[in-house]
Amino acid sequence: MTTIDYERAPSVAEAGPDSELARRLQKMWETAPGLKGVLGSVDHKEIGIRYMVTAFVFLALGGLEAVVMRLQLAGPNEHLLTPEQYDQIFSAHGMTMIFLYAGPILSGFSNYLWPLLLGARDMALPRLNAFSYWVFLCAGIFLYAGIALGYGPNDGWFNYVPYAARQYNGGPNMDIYSLGMILLGISTTAGAINFVVTFLRMRAPGMSVNRVPILIWGTLTVSAANIFAIPSVSLAFFLLWMDRNVGTHFFDVNAGGQPLLWQHLFWMFGHPWVYAIVLPAMGMVSDGLPVFCRRPLVGYAAVALATIATMVLGFGVWVHHMFATGLPNIALSFFSAASIIIAVPSSVAVFAWIATIWGGRPIFTTAFLFFASFIVLFVIGGVSGFMTGSVPVDWQLTDTYFVVAHIHYVLIGINVFPVVGATYFWFPKFTGRLMDERLGRWNFWIMFIGFNIAFLPMHLTGLRGMPRRIYTYDADMGWNTLNMITSVGSLLFAIGVLLFFWNVFVSRKHGRIAGDNPWDAPTLEWATTSPPPPYNFVVIPTVGSRHPLWEGRLNETRSDTYVEAGLVLDKGRENVGTTPLDAQPDAILKMPGDSLAPFILSLCLTAIFVGLLLNLWVLVGLALVASAAAVLGWLWPESKLGETRAGVHV
């Protein structure tokens, strides 16, 4: 092993994808072939794709659960499912969609896109990135193993005590859910830390904070929020597990505990999480929509600030999930006001998108249709949220299908529609091929019409008093027709989603060849080849404006972005480290290569949770020791990463 230079001025050169430099970088950066590469890859693109594929598998599973529920509810007094089965399926559906699909899918897009958008070669902490994926996968398998064995969660995704306490819920269902959620929290936290550090250190020279795409603002904001919010829910689930397994009394009112503590801890996390699974999706629209309007986004600064404002306010509204729990009026008033004020930053973004379409020359691609329809669905979901933010209205509507309609307009409207649109938009970058536009139109209209047939009438079902989470209902309640319409619409929506999967599947091999920049888009990911090489950029670009690839056409800045010429970092895996605000180079960072440590540590952690679940304390102890060893092996200073003094070989 050779020692590294501890100080150097990076050289600057012009080099393209066919240069000798590119061939050397390819050797340094490509993932090893075979099993070692599969388990050890730290390439953010590989990890991003894994995240997306895994999340889409969970979307399909959650969708299947939804279809079964809608068959059960299509008519009165159906007996397709027993009440116990229905409990598990609606809880598993919520858990799957909210925790295993909606968050991870956005992590997938951001993982793939962040370094490309920022002009970097990888995330700041590539091994932590691999770790967050493996832990997510382990948590997903852990939770779904419970469902497969008939022990899925059966108390709703927010899992209130005392229903979830041992004496009312004796099986292992809640233990599996609790432990799986803590494991998933570790994954989310690791990912969040990585995004924040990447934002602060890995932006290409010249990409000051006012030049980053809105998707970066979205993911950054929710990552910062997750760092503070995730511990709350992990703790809540841990306390619940302790109450159920080792006899503590946190939620047990007979020994001085307090059941409402669960709701506070859950929703202090839960409401920020709602924004965590929509803000990056809104960011994808803010970046994608203007491309099809052939103009920059209207109100960049306002939209970026609105993103942050939404998140900050989002920490102060958790009690609106608890309006009906008998809290004092003064608390209700405060949280109601905060919930209603959130409409302001949300509207800022909505008006910016509308103005962008209004002032542009829209091209009606499938991606555009998804992005534009998202605005409509966001407004409908926003208005029903605004309504339930008012205490008296909430008292009337809480625990009815009105709230179910609201949450689906918000989560499908602001997550699924932008995600599908973003897939049409970025698929050519991921694969080098375009998705089929004709199939895309069918895909869009079936999803859009199916969704609205399913969920628009559901508001009325709620206003007519149908409670959520009941497994069936009598024929004389006046809900029959509405439920039948919803069931038909949801089946149509499911067909639309299947068409989307089909389009992805077919276009992957047979789509039209895309080229580097098929949409003529302005941001850096389109400056490299499709799909990008393992090192992303042959030379590190220098960024001179917010729209690096549109500079010739826009008069907003001098044209001084350089993509073909830039820093040559070729002494091993390297990236330039830049200052947090102005993105001025201040270090050459050594980047780690393939490593099995993240995978091994994930297995050790999962073993701890399996031990806790089965109360096998020996396994817990052994797995803890193994985890500590894996962490030490991972963090042991390495001379080739420049972590030790010159002359030391580790």
Place this chain on the structure above:
Amino acid sequence: MSDRVTIQAKLPVGAIDTRASGWWAMIFVIFTEGALFAYLLFSYFYIAVQPHVYGDWPDGGIPSLSLALPNTIILLLSSVAVYWGERGRRLGSNNRLIAGLAIGLILGIAFLVIQYFEWAERPFSLSSSAYGSLYFTITGFHMMHVIAGVIGLAAMLVWSINGYFDRVRYAPIQIGSLYWHFVDAVWLCVFFTFYITPRLG
């Protein structure tokens, strides 16, 4: 080609001071861990302010300071020792780093031992009341952090003895000691909550 792209200045290569990615990662690990303790202490105060109809609060009277206060001082001294050693590394003395880490490690272990006796003296248990649950869970969470920190200090000690670092390049020490200072600082919050706030009422 514009002069914007040229960099004349030499840049350090690899993990160095606050430019190391690991240093930034540790800052955010501390934020998230700090948040975890904030939620733990929130849970304590949330239950503490409820009417106590099922027994005493705190259970078994206000906890004694006879072990807890000296132990708090021991933990703080261990932070001082680690800081002293780290500063020695910056001034060029590897031996001072080794001494500082060794003292910090011994004091950290001493804290764990004394904490064991502190636990043994408690008149309640994890499962006897909500107070007991909170006491052992929160101090237990802190214990786990001290154990992680002690393992970290031991690793840092080995690395220092192996001579991995010099006066510029010792980022693993800077990052590790940051964690140790956090573990000590958060104990002050736990200590204040359990041992001091009941005396204020």
